[in-house]
Amino acid sequence: MVFNSLQFLVFFGIVTSAYFLMAHKYRWLLLLLASCYFYMAFVPMYLGILALTIVIDYFAGILLEQHEGPTKKWILALSIVANVGVLAVFKYYQFIFNNISWFAHLLDIPVQMPVLSILLPIGLSFHTFQAMSYTIEVYRGNQKAERNFGIYSLYVMFYPQLVAGPIERPQNLIHQFYEPKHWDRHRVQSGLLQMVIGIFKKVVIADRLSMVVDEVYGNIGEQSGTNLVVAAIFYSFQIYCDFSGYSDVAIGAARVMGFRLMENFNAPYWATSIPEFWRRWHISLSTWFKDYLYITLGGNRVSVPRWYLNIMIIFVLSGLWHGASWNFVIWGALHGLFQLSGLILNRLFPFLAADQRKTWVGVWAYRLLTFFLVTMAWVFFRIAHFSSIKLWFSRMALMDFSSPLHVSMVSKEFYLCVFLIVGLFALEYKRGMVKERLETFFWLIFPVLILVTYFLGVFNMKQFIYFQF
Amino acid sequence: MRRIFAFVVLFFLAFVLIFGSSNEGMRLLSQRRYIRQDGWGADKFTFGDLYGLTYIKPFKMPRDTSFVTIPAHQPDSLTYKLNIIGDSYLYSFFSMNPRYFRKTGEVQFVRWSTPKPIPYRLSKDKKNILLVECVERNFRNLMTLQEIRNRIDPQPASKSEAHPGSQFALLARINKGIKTAIYHPTLENNLEFLLFNLGIWAPFKELKSALNFYIFGRLDNDVRVSKNWKQLYLTQTVDPEKVGSSFYPTSDEEVGAYVAQLNEVETYFKSKGFDQVIFSIIPNPVGVLNTENKPTNQILSRIAKHPNWKGILVDPSLRLQKNAKENFFPSDSHWNQRGAAIWLGQLNETLNAL
Numbered sequence: 001m002v003f004n005s006l007q008f009l010v011f012f013g014i015v016t017s018a019y020f021l022m023a024h025k026y027r028w029l030l031l032l033l034a035s036c037y038f039y040m041a042f043v044p045m046y047l048g049i050l051a052l053t054i055v056i057d058y059f060a061g062i063l064l065e066q067h068e069g070p071t072k073k074w075i076l077a078l079s080i081v082a083n084v085g086v087l088a089v090f091k092y093y094q095f096i097f098n099n100i101s102w103f104a105h106l107l108d109i110p111v112q113m114p115v116l117s118i119l120l121p122i123g124l125s126f127h128t129f130q131a132m133s134y135t136i137e138v139y140r141g142n143q144k145a146e147r148n149f150g151i152y153s154l155y156v157m158f159y160p161q162l163v164a165g166p167i168e169r170p171q172n173l174i175h176q177f178y179e180p181k182h183w184d185r186h187r188v189q190s191g192l193l194q195m196v197i198g199i200f201k202k203v204v205i206a207d208r209l210s211m212v213v214d215e216v217y218g219n220i221g222e223q224s225g226t227n228l229v230v231a232a233i234f235y236s237f238q239i240y241c242d243f244s245g246y247s248d249v250a251i252g253a254a255r256v257m258g259f260r261l262m263e264n265f266n267a268p269y270w271a272t273s274i275p276e277f278w279r280r281w282h283i284s285l286s287t288w289f290k291d292y293l294y295i296t297l298g299g300n301r302v303s304v305p306r307w308y309l310n311i312m313i314i315f316v317l318s319g320l321w322h323g324a325s326w327n328f329v330i331w332g333a334l335h336g337l338f339q340l341s342g343l344i345l346n347r348l349f350p351f352l353a354a355d356q357r358k359t360w361v362g363v364w365a366y367r368l369l370t371f372f373l374v375t376m377a378w379v380f381f382r383i384a385h386f387s388s389i390k391l392w393f394s395r396m397a398l399m400d401f402s403s404p405l406h407v408s409m410v411s412k413e414f415y416l417c418v419f420l421i422v423g424l425f426a427l428e429y430k431r432g433m434v435k436e437r438l439e440t441f442f443w444l445i446f447p448v449l450i451l452v453t454y455f456l457g458v459f460n461m462k463q464f465i466y467f468q469f
Numbered sequence: 470m471r472r473i474f475a476f477v478v479l480f481f482l483a484f485v486l487i488f489g490s491s492n493e494g495m496r497l498l499s500q501r502r503y504i505r506q507d508g509w510g511a512d513k514f515t516f517g518d519l520y521g522l523t524y525i526k527p528f529k530m531p532r533d534t535s536f537v538t539i540p541a542h543q544p545d546s547l548t549y550k551l552n553i554i555g556d557s558y559l560y561s562f563f564s565m566n567p568r569y570f571r572k573t574g575e576v577q578f579v580r581w582s583t584p585k586p587i588p589y590r591l592s593k594d595k596k597n598i599l600l601v602e603c604v605e606r607n608f609r610n611l612m613t614l615q616e617i618r619n620r621i622d623p624q625p626a627s628k629s630e631a632h633p634g635s636q637f638a639l640l641a642r643i644n645k646g647i648k649t650a651i652y653h654p655t656l657e658n659n660l661e662f663l664l665f666n667l668g669i670w671a672p673f674k675e676l677k678s679a680l681n682f683y684i685f686g687r688l689d690n691d692v693r694v695s696k697n698w699k700q701l702y703l704t705q706t707v708d709p710e711k712v713g714s715s716f717y718p719t720s721d722e723e724v725g726a727y728v729a730q731l732n733e734v735e736t737y738f739k740s741k742g743f744d745q746v747i748f749s750i751i752p753n754p755v756g757v758l759n760t761e762n763k764p765t766n767q768i769l770s771r772i773a774k775h776p777n778w779k780g781i782l783v784d785p786s787l788r789l790q791k792n793a794k795e796n797f798f799p800s801d802s803h804w805n806q807r808g809a810a811i812w813l814g815q816l817n818e819t820l821n822a823l
Contacts, residue, residue: 006660009651010482010489017479017731033586037651044647146526183471413685 001041003249004202010040012253015097015159017362019257021161024180024257028154031177031257039122042163045123049086050157056082057131058152061138061145072139079135083128090121107467115174125321129288131156134170136292143170153178158259160250165241166264173259174390175462181258189442191255196449197438198248203457205420206241209234211458212407212417217382220391224403230395236375237421240268269429272366274338277374285321289314308343312336323382327389331380338373416456472517487494489659490652498663500534501790507671510594511662517800519701522689524671524678528701528800549820550592552567552743553580554621555602558751558803558812571820573598579621590624591742598820599738602749605756605769606706606713612732612748622741670721694822698793706753707761715756715765726770728775735780747821749783749816754797759791785812 001007015034022030040047041074062080064072088096097113104111134155146152149378155174216223216231223231244338248263254261262286271277278286312333319332345352383389405414427434436444488494502511513521516529520629551573553564559578565567567576579587583604591597599612601609610616618624653659665674681687688694693702709716735746750772756765769784788811789796789804804812 006664007657010486010660012488013478013482017482021475021479040647041652044645044651045644086740205717348744413687416685455672455680 001038003246004199007041016198016256020183027054027181028148028151028177031151031159032154034155035154035157038159039157039162040188040409042122042249049090049121049124050127051153053083053086053131054153054156057135057156058146060135061152062147064135064138066147076135076139080132083132087128089122090124092320092324096465116314123422125166126186127156127162128166129167129285129321130165131163131168133288133292137170143174146170146174158254160253160259161261164246164250165248165282166250166262168261168284172262176259179258184258186439187258188256189446191252191257191440193442193446194255194450195249196252196446196453198245198250198252200449201241201245201248201331201424203459205236205417205424206245207460208413208420208456208460209238209241209417212409213238213382215407215409217388220383220388220395223395223398225396225398225405226403226405227403227407228392230405230407232375232379234417234421236269236371236378237424239378239381240265241424265432269316269371269425270367270428271370272344272363273370274335277370278335280340285318293317308340311339311343316338325384326386327380327384329460331377334377334380338377371374474683482540486489489656489663492653495662496658501598502662502666505644505668508667509809510668511666512668512671512674513662513666517701517798518802519692519703520800522545523682523692523701525682525688525701526679527695529671529675530798530800542733544733547572548596549573549598549823550575550577550595551598552577552579552589552601552621553600553602554581554617556604556751558604558809559602560806560809563813571817572823574819581607581616581620586620586708588620589621594822596744597742598823599743599746600749600816601734601746602751604751604752605704605715608713608750609712612734612750613728613730614737617734618737619738636806668741671676695755696762697760700754700758700760700797700799701801702753702755706802707755713753715753715768716761717766719766719768719771721771724771727768727775728772728778731772731780731782732777745781747781747783747819749812750784752784752786754790754802757786758793758797759790781819783812783816784788785815788812788815 001011011034015030019027036047039050057079060075060082063075064079066360067075101111101115115277134143134152138145146155151174154177155168155170158168158173213231213235214228217235225397239343244265251261251263262284264282266283268277270281271280294310294314297313298306299310300307302310313331315336316329317332318335319328319330322328322331343387379392380389383392427468488498488715499511503508503515515521516531520528520530547567548571549570551567553559553576555564555578560589564578567573567578567678570576575592577587577589589599601612601617658758685699690793691704692703693699693707695702705711705713706715708714709718711717731748734748739747750769752769755761756769769782769786771783772778773784785808789808796811
């Protein structure tokens, strides 16, 4: 059940109206059942896998609270191994198998491993990380172990953010299930507006841009440099609108019912450096890696080489989190290298440091450089096969930028795409103020946005890109 | 007041969900909606299936403009039992009625889209004829022994739901069972029908469509407008890269392979007791209407003229080409009843000559 479907519209309406009609003490049960139904719309059997990790982490949480010392560490380790084990089997098995086979083939060693022809459970990386954040926080003493199995299950399965985040922290979410929620007109309006904005981003912008992106990346060998550059830029905005659109619907849907989920994006393409980009992009994941891995590895309070190594580890793992494929690893590694390059250059030429820029020319120069680097990295994210990536670079090396753009999209729609990108970019500069204004004129903006989304939307039921992770 | 509102929303949407998950409910609703001519009637296929996909206003026209009554034949010698496997080109009012077919006392009709196989039953006192009918765009995939057996053979060639090679075949079946139980397989389409397939929404759909078509040059991916802007076609019938297209380049070797494919079907069913097998491939409308000003692959005539072809092929192309535009709806992928009558006349000549 994707957010941009009628099924979701009906489902959301039923759950939300039932939620407000129901007594508070039964609401968690309604949300839990609704979340099960929502998840089963994809592959029902995978609810079993989710249940397995929920049971393990539920008991791990209680045991963690009851034990101290080495036993406590062992319990945490077992819980993490169980979670990572599920990821390893369902997400990385084939990847590991392929690489072992390839390596063994190089050494002429026969290797026989069973092939698992299984589908990746949808949103596995998201809810596994959310479950792990619970046990880690209980271990650290920041969160009490949850005794109500239903509430804990709901923490992992809360349907708005079940399949593509934001990856919540237990301190932010669990207590909210206990708090009575009342109908608050302004909050409901704000949530509905954010949902419509999310759908707008997805069906009006992302899916429209994807028409150019898919066409160009579908036949890289015959594209001019102009086409490749335009497709790369469009993809940067496609993936942003796709993923942030999903997050907006998730956050908005939760807000309608009175839940506050963490913001996942903060105008990432306004960033003037790669570290800043990561403070604005997929915030719930980047803070997860920072809080639970980077700091655990010592962060920047270690020797410089070790610090650099920590950064590379985080980014490579972040790439691998996205998908069991080398192109994601390279994408992550590239971001790590960009970050390290920035750090090294800042040390060598402090006057050039991004933090030191003062003039608007400097700010925009860094902003454009950051966007250029991020867009280059997205090429590796978008293209799964090395041969195609090689082809992309070989076509770019021809420097054929004098040819006009040649895609099947007509120029009027292309200009609309550009307008939408520029409009989005401009509105995000003052997103707080824009949001406030939109909410003030809710009764005008909401129906207009729905109509504009209907008339300009590309309704092809295309899945959200991040569902695959 | 808020509670009343919440109750209304809850009951309305719950009703929509339950109704959209019910085959019987959807069937009843479809029947009622397609009867109505006002804003509460369904508009999707009322003006042609391709209009229903595109909502281009100039193609909004009543489908019955060229209505022709097909005269039913009087029962004569009634020596045939006709087993038909066919598609939506065969109007249901005649495809199941033996009075429309020469010398035919009994008809058993199975659609290619049948969800369950319907095995043929051979008659003991009549000649058993198998009529395999299909539109040109689909015949390559459908007119194969396996596909036909899977629909009408008492012993199907293979079960389409099997997952050979998967270690998780049983789990996959359980999974599918659960999913089907809680989610109707066509729920999204049903909800769209329930909520939006209403004449009152047509102005919105037509406006959106006009915006996409006249400004952005886009139509539904499955539909193309003819060069003379007077006809809608299914993309798969006009795009030379699609295998079902009338412009798909087809070599003589491929034609030979199709002939062998059809011969195999004939040999098999004759060995099973059929007295005769008749094939009929209905030409894609674009192959008849000649609006695109380019040569088609002539696949039907090339099959009929192939040296290895020994069977019976009812190809109505030539007859349909006379006053061609009167035989097709401009906004539908099918012929109209005049076109169907031409085909039926030609088939009856064939039956008569047997």
